[in-house]
Amino acid sequence: QVQLVESGGGVVQPGRSLRLSCAASGFTFNTYAMHWVRQAPGKGLEWVAVVWYDGSNKYYADSVEGRFTISRDDPKNTLYLQMNSLNAGDTAMYYCAKVGAPYTSSWYFDHWGQGTLVTVSS
């Protein structure tokens, strides 16, 4: 069965960096686009970034463009999110999500990880 396990969250000071990981299993990782979605405490869902199944394209939300970098390591079946210049507005649960069909990026999310919490605070 599909499993997505995020890690790397924690408490970080404003302006510092953090790298999140998402270990995937139970599906052919290198045929699926992967996304990061975040949720601030008590708030709704916010899409963050996507990487194409082949890594050829990456898109970002305006709120993180230029500060966050999404990447993937297909041999390791792992998705990453490098987060730089963090601020209080980045405090959230970060979920990785798999799209519902292979070889496409524009699709719904059929599986989500349990999330990793990032808290930006001095």
Added chain:
Amino acid sequence: EIVMTQSPVILSVSPGERATLSCRASQSINTYVAWYQQKPGQAPRLLIYGASTRATGIPPRISGSRSGTEFTLTITSLQSEDFAVYYCHQYNNWPYTFGQGTKLEIK
């Protein structure tokens, strides 16, 4: 950016009754809408995609529909496990956007 507006923000319904949740898109998004359910402390769970197709394992009492840019999630015969927060999501345009959520609570 496409804005997804959900209504109502809070919906109070008795067990066994029907709940109707709405989501309006600010522009045409064809049928590229999904609905997710989220319970406290859990990740979202896919219910509906393509505006009306049930995800694997979702019972027939949960259904989705579309009329232009208006999307509806209907849950009949409400059961205790249905009380949660529901989000609509458009995946027609970048950036992907979500509605602000509807909390379905027990009346």
